[in-house]
Amino acid sequence: xNGVRERLASRAFTSAAVVIAVLWTIPTxxxxxxxxxxxxxxxxxxWWQVFGSPRLTLDNYREVLSxxxxxxxxxxxxxxxxVVITLPSVLFPLxxxxxxxxxxxxxxxxGRDALVVGIFAxxxxxxxxxxxxxxxxxSQGWLFLPAWNLTGPARFGQVWFAHTVFSLPFxxxxxxxxxxxxxxxxxxxxxxxxxxxGTLLLRIGLPLARPALVTFAIIQFxxxxxxxxxxxxxxGGTAETAPMTVRLASMAGTYGNEWQRLTxxxxxxxxxxxxxxxxxxxxxxxxxxxxxxxx
Amino acid sequence: MRFGAxxxxxxxALAALATACGVPQDSGAxxxxxxxxxxxxxxxxxxxxxxxxxxxNRDREADLFEETWADFADCTGIEVQYEGDGEFEARIQLRVxxxxxxxxxxxxQPGLLEHFAQAGRLKPVSAGVEALAKQGWSADWNSYATVxxxxxxTPLVANVKSFVWYSPTFFRERGLSVxxxxxxxxxxxxxxxxxxxxxxxxxxxxxxxxxxxxxDWIEDVLLRQQGTDVYDRWVAHEIPFNDPRVIKAMDTVGxxxxxxxxxxxxxxxxxxxASISFQEAGTPVLSGDCAMHRQASFYADLWPHGTxxxxxxxxxxxxxxxDDPAGRPVLGGGVFTAAFADRPxxxxxxxYLASADFANARMRKGPFVSAIRGVDPANAATPxxxxxxxxxxxxxxxxxxxxxxxxxASVGAGTFWKxxxxxxxxxxxxxxxxxxxxxxxxx
Numbered sequence: 001x002n003g004v005r006e007r008l009a010s011r012a013f014t015s016a017a018v019v020i021a022v023l024w025t026i027p028t029x030x031x032x033x034x035x036x037x038x039x040x041x042x043x044x045x046x047w048w049q050v051f052g053s054p055r056l057t058l059d060n061y062r063e064v065l066s067x068x069x070x071x072x073x074x075x076x077x078x079x080x081x082x083v084v085i086t087l088p089s090v091l092f093p094l095x096x097x098x099x100x101x102x103x104x105x106x107x108x109x110x111g112r113d114a115l116v117v118g119i120f121a122x123x124x125x126x127x128x129x130x131x132x133x134x135x136x137x138x139s140q141g142w143l144f145l146p147a148w149n150l151t152g153p154a155r156f157g158q159v160w161f162a163h164t165v166f167s168l169p170f171x172x173x174x175x176x177x178x179x180x181x182x183x184x185x186x187x188x189x190x191x192x193x194x195x196x197x198g199t200l201l202l203r204i205g206l207p208l209a210r211p212a213l214v215t216f217a218i219i220q221f222x223x224x225x226x227x228x229x230x231x232x233x234x235x236g237g238t239a240e241t242a243p244m245t246v247r248l249a250s251m252a253g254t255y256g257n258e259w260q261r262l263t264x265x266x267x268x269x270x271x272x273x274x275x276x277x278x279x280x281x282x283x284x285x286x287x288x289x290x291x292x293x294x295x
Numbered sequence: 296m297r298f299g300a301x302x303x304x305x306x307x308a309l310a311a312l313a314t315a316c317g318v319p320q321d322s323g324a325x326x327x328x329x330x331x332x333x334x335x336x337x338x339x340x341x342x343x344x345x346x347x348x349x350x351x352n353r354d355r356e357a358d359l360f361e362e363t364w365a366d367f368a369d370c371t372g373i374e375v376q377y378e379g380d381g382e383f384e385a386r387i388q389l390r391v392x393x394x395x396x397x398x399x400x401x402x403x404q405p406g407l408l409e410h411f412a413q414a415g416r417l418k419p420v421s422a423g424v425e426a427l428a429k430q431g432w433s434a435d436w437n438s439y440a441t442v443x444x445x446x447x448x449t450p451l452v453a454n455v456k457s458f459v460w461y462s463p464t465f466f467r468e469r470g471l472s473v474x475x476x477x478x479x480x481x482x483x484x485x486x487x488x489x490x491x492x493x494x495x496x497x498x499x500x501x502x503x504x505x506x507x508x509x510x511d512w513i514e515d516v517l518l519r520q521q522g523t524d525v526y527d528r529w530v531a532h533e534i535p536f537n538d539p540r541v542i543k544a545m546d547t548v549g550x551x552x553x554x555x556x557x558x559x560x561x562x563x564x565x566x567x568x569a570s571i572s573f574q575e576a577g578t579p580v581l582s583g584d585c586a587m588h589r590q591a592s593f594y595a596d597l598w599p600h601g602t603x604x605x606x607x608x609x610x611x612x613x614x615x616x617x618d619d620p621a622g623r624p625v626l627g628g629g630v631f632t633a634a635f636a637d638r639p640x641x642x643x644x645x646x647y648l649a650s651a652d653f654a655n656a657r658m659r660k661g662p663f664v665s666a667i668r669g670v671d672p673a674n675a676a677t678p679x680x681x682x683x684x685x686x687x688x689x690x691x692x693x694x695x696x697x698x699x700x701x702x703x704a705s706v707g708a709g710t711f712w713k714x715x716x717x718x719x720x721x722x723x724x725x726x727x728x729x730x731x732x733x734x735x736x737x738x
Contacts, residue, residue, distance in 0.1 A: 039600065131389060132392045134393070135395050139395045232380060252354070253354040253596075254353050254354065254355075
C-alpha cells in the first residue's frame with residue numbers, strides 16, 4: 001500500500017496526471033470561453049480566437065437566464081423545477097435505502113442473503129425498459145394499484161417515484177456493503193447495553209455510515225440533476241414541472257440554429273452540481289471506497 | 296449534521312433567488328372584450344377544459360404557436376397545453392404505448408400518422424373538420440392524412456423544398472440573372488465556376504438524420520427530369536429504386552455535388568458536404584464564397600441574425616428550374632395535426648387549426664407557410680414565405696410530397712439517408728442505388 005502510494009506520488013506520475021487533467025479540461029474551457037463571446041463570433045470562429053481579439057459579452061447568459069424576447073432561454077423558471085425534482089429524489093432513496101441496508105446488514109432473518117443478491121441483481125434492469133410499464137402504471141394502474149392520473153404540479157410525484165425506484169438497488173447495495181463492513185463488536189456492545197434498533201440506527205449507524213451516505217447523495221444528486229430521459233417522459237415537458245435539462249434540450253430551436261445559447265446554458269445548469277460537489281468533496285473522496293474491498 | 300449545513304444553506308439561498316426572479320411571469324391572461332371573441336363563437340364554450348398538444352417545434356416556433364392560439368384559448372375557455380420535444384418521433388410511440396398519449400399531435404411525416412391510424416390509436420376527424428379540410432386543401436394534401444379512406448387529420452404547415460437561395464448582390468455584380476430553365480441554371484453554374492468561385496454549397500450533417508438534404512436534391516431533379524408520374528411510381532416502389540431514370544437523376548445531382556469545380560463553395564472539396572451541418576451550409580452565400588444553396592423555405596430562419604431576405608436584399612430564393620420554363624414542379628413537406636382523443640374541446644381545437652383564420656393569424660406572427668386555400672400571401676412574414684404561398688396556390692404548380700417521407704421508414708429515413716452519405720463520400724451511383732433497392736422491405 002505504501003509502495004503504491006509513493007510511486008503514485010513520484011514526479012513522473014504527477015506530471016502525467018496534470019497533463020491528463022489539462023487535456024481533459026480543454027473542451028470545457030473552450031465552452032466556457034465561448035459562452036462569453038458574441039453569437040456571430042461563436043458561429044464563425046473557434047473559441048481560441050478569443051485570445052487574439054477579446055470581445056466578451058454577457059448576452060448569452062442574459063438571454064439564457066431571463067430572456068428579453070419571449071423566444072429565448074428563461075432557464076430561471078425551470079431552475080426551481082430542477083430543485084423541486086432533485087431534492088426529494090435524493091432524500092427518498094437515501095432514507096429508504098439506509099433503513100433497508102441497516103436491516104439487511106445487522107438484523108438476522110431467514111432469506112436475508114437471497115434478498116441481498118436479489119436487490120443486487122435488480123441493478124441489471126435498464127431504466128429505458130421500464131419507461132413504458134411505468135407510464136402505464138401512472139395512467140392505467142396495475143393489478144390492484146389504481147391509476148395515478150396526475151395533472152399539474154402533482155406530476156412531480158411521478159418523477160420522484162421513478163428516480164427513487166431506479167436508484168434504490170444501487171443505494172441499498174452500496175450502503176449495505178458499507179454497514180456490513182463495520183466492526184461487529186461495536187454493534188454487539190451497544191446491543192448488550194440495551195440499545196434498540198432505533199438507537200443503533202441513529203446513534204451508531206448514521207455517524208459511521210456518513211461517508212457512504214454522502215457519496216450516494218452526491219452521485220444521485222448529479223444523476224437526477226442531469227437527467228433528461230425520465231424528466232421528458234414523466235414530468236410533462238411544460239414550464240410547470242419540467243426541469244432545466246428539458247428546457248436546455250429545446251433551447252437551440254427546432255432546427256438547432258440557436259446553439260450558441262447552449263454554451264451559457266451548460267454552465268448555468270452545471271453551476272449547482274459543481275457547488276454541491278465542491279462543498280462535499282472531502283466526504284466524497286473518503287466515501288468513494290465505501291463498499292469496496294478493504295485494503 | 297455539521298457536513299450538511301453549508302450546502303443546505305447555499306441551496307435555500309439559490310432556490311429563493313430563483314423563485315424571486317422566476318415566478319412573476321404568469322400573471323394570468325388579460326381579459327378580452329366580447330367583441331374580439333366574435334370569430335371564436337363558432338367553437339363554443341368549453342370552460343375548465345384542457346387540450347394537450349405534442350409536437351417537435353421548440354423555442355421560438357413554439358412561442359409563436361402559443362401566441363397564435365392564445366385568443367382562441369381565452370374565448371373558448373380551453374387551456375391549450377403545448378409541449379415541444381426534439382425527440383418527438385421516438386417519444387410519441389413511448390407515450391402512446393404508455394397510455395399517456397397527447398390529445399393532439401403535430402406529425403412531421405405522413406408515414407408516422409399512418410402508423411398510428413393503422414394501429415387504431417388515432418381518432419378520425421369530425422364531420423366539421425372534414426368539411427373544412429375539403430374546402431381548405433387540395434385532394435393531394437388531404438390524401439396524405441387519409442388512411443384506408445378515412446381522414447385522420449389536416450395539414451398544418453407546408454414547406455417548399457425546391458428553393459435555391461442566392462445573393463442578389465452577388466448575381467447583380469456578376470451580371471447573372473435568375474435562371475428559368477435547367478440549362479440556364481447550368482450556364483450560371485459554369486460562369487461562376489469559371490470566375491474562380493465554387494458555385495454551389497451544401498451540407499448534409501443533421502445528427503441521426505444526416506443525409507436528408509441530398510435525398511431532397513435527388514427527388515427534386517427526378518421530379519424535373521421525369522415528371523410527376525414517374526416520381527409517384529418511384530415513391531410507391533412500382534418502379535425499382537435503381538431504375539435507370541433514377542440513376543440518371545442521381546448522376547445529374549452528382550455532376551454538381553460530387554464535382555470539385557462546382558462544390559463545396561466556402562468549405563472545400565466536394566466531399567466536405569458530408570461533414571457540414573445543414574444549418575450552416577448556406578452561410579458562404581453571404582460572404583460571396585458560394586453562389587447558390589438549394590434548401591427549403593424554412594432556411595429563412597437559419598440565416599445569421601440580421602440577414603435581410605428579399606429580391607434586393609442580402610439573400611433571396613428562386614424555384615429550382617426544370618426543362619420547361621412554364622413548369623412549376625415543387626417538392627415539399629408538411630406537418631399534419633391528428634388527435635388521439637375526441638372530447639368536444641379537442642374537436643373544437645382541431646376545427647380551429649383547420650381554419651384559414653388560424654393560418655393567417657399564425658403567419659402574421661412570424662415565418663409560416665400553409666397550403667390552405669384561404670391564406671393570404673400578403674400576411675407572409677418574409678418574401679420567401681410569400682413566394683412559397685404563391686407557388687402553392689398557383690394552379691400550374693405540380694406539388695409533390697418529399698418522397699423519403701412517404702417511403703417505408705426503413706428506407707426513407709434509413710438506407711436512403713445512409714446511401715446518400717456514402718454517395719457524397721465517393722461511392723458509385725449504381726452501387727448506392729442497388730443497395731437502397733435491396734433494403735426495400737419485401738412485403
